[in-house]
Amino acid sequence: MSSYDVIVIGSGPGGYVCAIRCAQLGLKTACVEGRETLGGTCLNVGCIPSKALLHASHQLHEAEHNFAKMGLKGKSPSVDWKQMLSYKEETIGANTSGIEFLFKKNKVDWIKGWASIPEAGKVKVGDEVHEAKNIVIASGSEVATLPGVEIDEKVVVSSTGALELGKIPNKMVVIGAGVIGLELGSVYKRLGAEVKVIEFLDAITPGMDKEVQRNFQKLLTKQGLEFQLGAAVQGVETKGSKAKVTYKLRKDDSEHVEDADIVLVATGRKPFTDGLGLDALGVAMEDRGQIKTDGHWATSVKGIYAIGDAITGPMLAHKAEDEGMAVAETIAGQKGHVNYGVIPGVIYTHPEVANVGATEEELKEAGRNYKVGKFSFMGNGRAKANFAADGFVKILADKDTDRILGAHIIGPMAGDLIHEVCVAMEFGAAAEDLARTCHAHPTYSEAVREAALACGDGPIHS
Numbered sequence: 334m335s336s337y338d339v340i341v342i343g344s345g346p347g348g349y350v351c352a353i354r355c356a357q358l359g360l361k362t363a364c365v366e367g368r369e370t371l372g373g374t375c376l377n378v379g380c381i382p383s384k385a386l387l388h389a390s391h392q393l394h395e396a397e398h399n400f401a402k403m404g405l406k407g408k409s410p411s412v413d414w415k416q417m418l419s420y421k422e423e424t425i426g427a428n429t430s431g432i433e434f435l436f437k438k439n440k441v442d443w444i445k446g447w448a449s450i451p452e453a454g455k456v457k458v459g460d461e462v463h464e465a466k467n468i469v470i471a472s473g474s475e476v477a478t479l480p481g482v483e484i485d486e487k488v489v490v491s492s493t494g495a496l497e498l499g500k501i502p503n504k505m506v507v508i509g510a511g512v513i514g515l516e517l518g519s520v521y522k523r524l525g526a527e528v529k530v531i532e533f534l535d536a537i538t539p540g541m542d543k544e545v546q547r548n549f550q551k552l553l554t555k556q557g558l559e560f561q562l563g564a565a566v567q568g569v570e571t572k573g574s575k576a577k578v579t580y581k582l583r584k585d586d587s588e589h590v591e592d593a594d595i596v597l598v599a600t601g602r603k604p605f606t607d608g609l610g611l612d613a614l615g616v617a618m619e620d621r622g623q624i625k626t627d628g629h630w631a632t633s634v635k636g637i638y639a640i641g642d643a644i645t646g647p648m649l650a651h652k653a654e655d656e657g658m659a660v661a662e663t664i665a666g667q668k669g670h671v672n673y674g675v676i677p678g679v680i681y682t683h684p685e686v687a688n689v690g691a692t693e694e695e696l697k698e699a700g701r702n703y704k705v706g707k708f709s710f711m712g713n714g715r716a717k718a719n720f721a722a723d724g725f726v727k728i729l730a731d732k733d734t735d736r737i738l739g740a741h742i743i744g745p746m747a748g749d750l751i752h753e754v755c756v757a758m759e760f761g762a763a764a765e766d767l768a769r770t771c772h773a774h775p776t777y778s779e780a781v782r783e784a785a786l787a788c789g790d791g792p793i794h795s
């Protein structure tokens with residue numbers, strides 16, 4: 334039996350970051366992972382592989398649509414799907430082995446296998462029981478299926494199956510216009526598939542600023558994605574290598590059928606806590622299957638903490654990472670802290686969509702006195718040169734104090750641009766602080782400054 338200060342269960346972005354930070358803070362640490370490789374869903378079958386396919390398919394889109402305009406003539410590249418998949422696998426490998434290296438460097442032991450917690454202070458993996466003064470559960474999430482829809486990962490796939498299809502389908506039906514549906518839907522659209530997205534609500538990307546939702550849907554439609562909103566999927570029937578998706582329109586209850594070669598189920602994820610033995614331990618749970626934690630990520634059982642997708646809050650890798658670092662600091666006797674008001678969200682389509690803080694609708698609902706500063710990428714020289722002038726930056730600031738309350742960006746590199754607003758918000762900055770900060774020309778980030786200027790005397794380039 335080995336004995337540790339901390340055993341982290343799960344090596345996704347929450348778990349591995351937590352384990353490394355624990356070790357850096359002088360705690361004897363192990364991380365249990367049952368997969369063949371470290372990194373969890375994000376690195377193995379989520380964020381990283383999808384970004385590889387998004388990057389490759391975007392390059393194809395550029396070659397097909399913009400190369401000739403720039404005087405780059407010649408035949409557009411054709412798709413070698415097998416090679417694209419091996420590029421994706423190499424990307425995964427480089428990242429997962431990177432974590433193995435970091436574990437060795439920081440002296441974090443990787444205990445291979447699936448963990449359970451027979452009692453507080455003990456973690457069982459296979460036949461071995463390890464002692465741990467502190468246990469951090471970072472067991473992540475799994476796909477939430479729909480009633481009447483069975484995922485076989487061949488014809489009816491989750492994001493995992495969608496990242497390794499045997500071939501590019503002629504027709505893909507995506508259930509759910511959330512982050513996964515739109516990212517992977519755009520990959521296959523760019524690779525030549527017909528893509529239809531069926532969404533229950535009357536708008537795509539629920540919870541996002543409405544102006545961004547509308548603009549985003551328009552741009553995706555221009556790219557050829559088809560949308561059926563306000564439609565509840567009733568079931569999916571498969572016959573050989575084909576599927577039929579049945580859905581009802583909410584407005585009139587009429588039933589419709591859509592044929593597909595591949596159906597991607599992207600209707601959300603749920604916490605994954607199977608096999609940990611939490612019931613027997615008496616760990617309190619939330620109604621929707623999340624582990625209940627206090628403001629310091631402590632569960633109802635002393636010495637057991639939980640972070641990431643397994644607890645409440647947005648299911649985002651970077652939220653889990655922040656919690657991983659903070660809980661490590663808390664265990665080490667420091668004051669770990671996560672500012673949940675400044676967690677950015679990014680959709681890695683083209684253009685990208687990014688947000689932080691409040692939406693305009695949330696401010697209205699809260700009765701806040703706010704102002705809006707908006708700037709279109711049409712007025713940004715760099716964006717025009719790069720065929721990336723679709724979209725805008727929208728900054729919401731308090732009308733009286735000018736303090737930034739939220740930002741919403743749709744446009745080139747939105748996922749990177751959002752961070753200057755995040756930093757500004759962390760420092761409690763006013764829009765004028767951003768507006769008075771010199772921004773290099775020509776960069777996309779000038780659009781952020783112009784939106785900040787629009788909160789005051791007005792932008793220069795519109």
Ligand code: NAI
Nearest residue numbers: 509510511512513514532533565566599600601602648679
């Ligand atoms: P999601 O919650 O983002 O979107 C699910 C969508 O499915 C919603 O729009 C919902 O209204 C719709 N839906 C639910 N039931 C339906 C039905 N019966 N018929 C039609 N539509 C229905 O979930 P998604 O895209 O599966 O992602 C799962 C999690 O993974 C999310 O929490 C997301 O934030 C995270 N993720 C984040 C990424 C990023 O940050 N770029 C990338 C991929 C996933």
